[in-house]
Amino acid sequence: MLACGTPDAVDRYRQAKQAAARTVLEAKTRVWEEFGEAMEEDYRSASKRFWQTVRRLRRGKQYSANTVYSAGGELLTSTTGDIVGRWKKYFEDLLNPTDLPSNEEAEAGVSEVDSSITQAKVTEVVQAPLQWQGAGVMDEIRPALSTSNL
Template identity: 70%
Template sequence: MPSGRLKKESYRTMLACGTPDAVDRYRQAKQAAARAVLEAKTRVWEEFGEAMEEDYCAGGELLTSTEDIVGRWKKYFEDLLNPTDLPSSEEAGAGDSEVDSSITQAEVTEVVHRKLLGGKAPGVDEIRPEYLKSLDVVGLSWLTRLCNIAWRLGTVPHASGVANWGGGPSF
């Protein structure tokens, strides 16, 4: 019998009987369930770590120091926000004269502050609406630049993450 079900049955018995023996059985079942959860969590984290090493160390080294990790992210965002391989204006907008060629900061500000609903769960990017709503002018400027890069490139990150979008960092 799984430890969770045993814990529930022991709890019900303890409530119904109230004997010291029932209390002791419930305490033991509770401890066994806690051990089973801890073992499962440990196993999952170990599998996750092995998968991360396999996925991200195949082509490079695993970064462990804070300085190296921050440096990798800095280079990634510098490359992302200052692209050198943008499509030419002919490729990007041939025949799209009715569509404006860029997104303005006013448009981004309006969407973030007036149309973005707070109190919602984050998407696959793990960014909560409140984070975007708390951006100052500089943050909104960076967000506008990111939107324009995505607009010009005609692509956005896939649900699998930004590592597939523009050669993101691999750890």
């Protein structure tokens, strides 16, 4: 509907939405009818099943407790505050690193790279993007490239 914007697309969208609503209503009705039939068939445990259903519906949707490890390795089980704070800190550290290598360290890392891949080879591959479709060329240079080496 949004892509086309035509009145016909809007009409088809409304029809599909109404059909989906009818389908959901029919499914809910069918489930409640089956629940009623099950209550009638097994009247001995009907009371227990009835009250279990009432309690489940009163509770609403239950969300599982997520657990995350803190930076120190402790298990955080709080549902919101601690876990959200930990995720925030994690992404801040990830996106704003404070331990950047100095130029000397970065240059020292270059010497550790496989010497069979030369700057000329990298330049050749980068200037010929159509060759990147072949697996062999990129497999050869992928391990050697990193942001500290560029």
